[in-house]
Amino acid sequence: MAATLSPLGRAPALPxxxxxxxxxxxxxAIEWPALAGDVEAILALKRSRNAVVLAHNYQAPEIFHTVADIVGDSLALAREAAKVDADVIVLAGVHFMAETAKLLNPGKTVLIPDLRAGCSLADSITAADVRGLRAKYPGVPIVTxxxxxAAVKAESDICCTSGNAVEVVRSLNAPRVLMIPDEFxxxxVQALVPEVEILTWAGHCEVHERFTPADIREVRDSYPGITVIAHPECPPDVVAESDFSGSTAMMMNFVTERRPAQVVLVTECSMADNIAAANPDIEFVKPCNLCPHMKRITLRNIRHALETLTQEVTxxxxxxxxxxxxxxxMLAVRPR
Structure with a gap:
């Protein structure tokens, strides 16, 4: 879509x-006309297809703030996916999220714009691994x-997200649980639930495992008084150096409610961009890491998925x- 020319030599009006x-x-502004055509097409296709776009908090702002109908962390998307009134769900996120949406909406068409949008954590464990753990630790509940x-979830007792992991572990009323696959x-969670012995698996997020305590100290030295918020997929020594740790939804709530003058989010880069768009008065320092899988989702391939109804997840x-x-x-567990 080209920009519309304005009279009297003024700058062209943006679409x-x-x-x-x-x-x-x-x-x-110079880049917007190249994106606006896809945005306009997606908005029209959503109406004609009776479709919704669910976008994770790590999606780029041009997706998160323009074409997404529902945004949030994994827990919020799982809950909302179970309630959507649409024939087609496009999951702007990674493959396991699309699978979860399909699990909760078996009669709907669920699309992922790029089948290569995977996850290092999901790749770190198989259904056979879970069966092996169950054999090694008989009777110990498995929190996944x-x-x-979906194959790993099928071998598990209950799922969790970073936003409800503590509540899920406590809900089991067990002295010992297996919590897989994210070791960190x-x-x-173990630090917050000392009464339960938590057995771990050596899976890590390729975004969060790269952060170090030295990164946090360097930020604090450069920006005295800054508020540091870390995702709980980060190593425990990074979380210990931070002022607050929580899921992406908890991060957003902390920033919008506490309104720190200056903040760093120790997580995927687009989180800061998405919160900053709605909070221009807060300064975000961004020594973040990009998730290559989340960045495979673009306006162009969202449009293509809706046009062709391809990349269906079953x-x-x-x-x-x-x-x-x-x-x-998991969805039945509520905070105590």
Whole structure:
């Protein structure tokens, strides 16, 4: 879509100006016309297809703030996916999220714009691994992070997200649990639930495992008084150096409610961009890491998915029934 020429030699008017206003701090005006055509097409396709776009908090602002109908962390997307009134769900996130949406909406068409959008955590464990753990630790409940395949969920007792992991572990009323596959999340939860012995698996997020305590100290030296917020997929010594740790939804709530003058989010880069777009008075320092899988999702391939109804995500029914049970048990857990 080309910009419309304005009279009297003024700068050309930008297309979709109300939509552009949401991302103007992150998308230069000169780049917007190249994106606006896809945005306009997606908005029209959503209406004609009776479709919704679910976008994770790590999506780029030009997706998060323009075409997404529902945004949030993994827990919020799982909950909302179970309630959407649409024929088609496009998951702007990674593959396990699309699988989870399909588990909760077996009668709907669920699309992922790029099948290569995977996850290092999901890749770190298999269903056979979980069966091996169950044999090694008979009777010990298995709590599985939602950042896993449907096949792994199907072998589990209950799922969790970084936002509800503590509540899920406590809900089991067990002296010992297996928490897989994110070792760092499990160790950070262990610090908050000392009454439960948590057994771990050596899986890590390729974004969060790269942060170090030295990174935090360097930021504090450069920006005295800055507030440091870390995701619980970070190593425990990084979380210990931070002022607050929580899921991406908790991070957003902390920033919007506490309104620190200057903040650093120790997580994926787009988180800061998305919060900053709605909070221009807060300064965000960004020594962050990019998730290469999240960045595979673009406006162009969201549009293509809706135009062609391709890259559909399916789950074999028997496996889906077992995996769905683990997700539904998670969704039934409420904070104490």
């Amino acid at each position: 979709l100006p109300e939509v552009y206003a949401r991302v103007s701090r992150h998308v230069p 992070y939602v950042n896993t395949s 999340l499990a160790r950070n 789950v074999e029914p028997e496996l889906a029934d077992r995996a769905r049970l683990a997700v539904e048990r």
